[in-house]
Amino acid sequence: MPETPLISLDHEELVIRKGRRTGVYTIVAVHSTTLGPALGGCRMWRYESSADGARDALRLSRAMTFKAAACGLALGGGKGVICLEPGDAPTGGRRRELLLDFADTVDVLHGSYIIAEDVGTSAADMAVIREVTKWVSGLPRELGGSGDPSPFTALGVVMAMRACCAHRFGSPELTGRTISVVGAGRVGSELAKLLAGAGAELTLSDIDGSRRGLADELGARWTDPSSGMLAKVDVLAPCALGGVIDQVNVDRLRCRVVCGSANNQLAHEGLAEDLAARGVLYAPDFIANAGGLINVSLELGEYDPGDARRRVEGIEETMAELLRRADAEGITPLAAAYELARQRLDAARRVARSR
Ligand code: NAD
Helix, strand or coil: CCCCCCCCCCCEEEEECCCCCCCCEEEEEECCCCCHHHEEEEECCCCHHHHHHHHHHHHHHHHHHHHHHHHCCCCCCEEEEECCCCCCCCCCHHHHHHHHHHHHEEEEEEECEEECCCCCHHHHHHHHCCCCCCCCCCCHHHHHCCCCCCHHHHHHHHEEEHHHHHHCCCCCCCCCCCCEECCCCCHHHHHHHHHHHHEEEEEECCCCCCHHHHHHHHCCCCHHHHHCCCCCEEEECCCCCCCCCCCCHHHHHHEEEEECCCCEEECCCCCCHHHHHHCCCEHHHHHHHCCHHHHHHHHCCCHHHHHHHHHHHHHHHHHHHHHHHHHHHHHHHHHHHHHHHHHHHHHHHHHHHHH
């Protein structure tokens, strides 16, 4: 996980507590509740220090504010972190105690933060946390929750891709489009299935060679991740880790559109300008991958998978609007996404002040 040396502190709350069961630090950062409760994942991760964990929570919670606002959700931005000790990922009783310690931290915020799953945590973990606090989403289906968000995230990426293809090639249809999906995990494999179903010509890659079976099953070309990143295709879909587009490979990409699920695809945000200058349309990752958040947000009311699907399909229009704005204002789609989010936040603050 990249270290962020400087982080602007414009957050509402930062809670750091030493767990009474484990002595491990659990952290929640609430960046903003201007638009609603701060819903954000809980990351269980090994950091160099607990201060690094707090820094990550501050950075990620801020990003969640912009993601929710740009997607028009009545949600704020928050993030949770459980700072793991060195060694293997905890299991059994130790894991349970860590989750209960984190639940105590969530509970002291009385609902300004609502937890969901993230890197290192699962729907089953959410069920454990629910034993202590009610401020939990992302519960398993059998407990009335929305379960694994990945299929909805994948659907959202498809919808974003349609908007990008309409903008770049004049048609949203994915039939016959050449698409390279890099990373065939939970989201990437669902995405590959949807794209194959839509008639796209697929290239699939992953560092895990066992994913090759999926490529064979879907009639996709299998390659290594570096070749997948540099493939000459209509659309590149990064679906593994962040920072995959950097100063070194930005000039070597041969795609016309970048649209995938990975968080923080650009090693730094200035690369959005470089991509635009090279004629590559970069779909802001936090809009393209918002399907999971949109799905889980519906748990706060009466969850209905049909409704979730319809709302996730709305990402096509959200992305189309951003691309129109970007063109009209001569800015990148990433800048347009931030601008839209800021406008929504400012409008909500004005309404709150006038009350
Ligand atoms: P995952 O862990 O299930 O899958 C990641 C896959 O990437 C694995 O198969 C792994 O082997 C592969 N991989 C790792 N390093 C790689 C590399 N260098 N090159 C190619 N492949 C590599 O994760 P996921 O849930 O599918 O999430 C994928 C990305 O999407 C992450 O960045 C995640 O933060 C983001 N995301 C996921 C969701 C969701 O609903 N799961 C929602 C929003 C964003």
